[in-house]
Amino acid sequence: MSKEILFEKMNNELNIVYRYLLSKGVPHTDAEDAVQEAAYRYLRYVDSIKSPNVRNWLIRVSINYYYDQCRKNKKYIFNFDEKINEEESSDLPEMILLAKERIDEFNKLLLRLKPLYAELLLLKYQSNLSYAEISKVLGMSNSTIKNNLFRARKKFMKLYEEAYYEKGK
Structure with missing residues (x-):
């Protein structure tokens, strides 16, 4: 499998994880940070990951990272607000x-x-x-x-x- 195909698949998985975090109420910037951290950890530990489903692993890592950041910063913000469309503005x-x-x-x-x-x-x-x-x-x-x-x-x-x-x- 070529590197381009591998990166494309990884990017698709990370986009799904990002959308999942947003759907759970994680703010946009925090979701980006969590997905970036999950991608970094995946690339770092890819040889030792035993999970057959990469998406589950990425979601779990990103959620755990987000919760850890909330505990460190003592913030518990679950923002369920939907963005108002530009058409509505x-x-x-x-x-x-x-x-x-x-x-x-x-x-x-x-x-x-x-x-x-x-x-x-x-x-x-x-x-x-x-x-x-x-x-x-x-x-x-x-x-x-x-x-x-x-x-x-x-x-x-x-x-x-x-x-x-x-x-x-």
């Missing part, structure tokens, strides 16, 4: 505020779910990963992913309906 300020409120409501509902359910929803719908990719990342079978994702969607919709009808009354 030309809208009225009221529209931007409403979009921000919808995102906040969505994030509050996600926090009320089991961590696994929230993680599955973010991986599937925010990171746009397939069932196979999610099963590799989490180390679960495809059928388990599908079942838990079904339950996560069902629970999220129930929480959404409860919140929506409570506000409407």
Whole structure:
């Protein structure tokens, strides 16, 4: 395998890890740092890595690095804010505020779910990963992913309906 193909595959894996970290609420700069550290450690210890799935290893290393940095800096910031699109910035300020409120409501509902359910929803719908990719990342079978994702969607919709009808009354 040529070096170019190897670097391209590694870059794809690192992009997936980066998107995963962002979906977990890690700030942009911290996610970049964690992915860079994971890539460095991978290149440094590639001979001793026994994991058959490199992506799982990269995700674990980057998350551990991020948590270590949070502990060292004593900061615990999980920013679930979505970036406001440039198209929306030309809208009225009221529209931007409403979009921000919808995102906040969505994030509050996600926090009320089991961590696994929230993680599955973010991986599937925010990171746009397939069932196979999610099963590799989490180390679960495809059928388990599908079942838990079904339950996560069902629970999220129930929480959404409860919140929506409570506000409407």
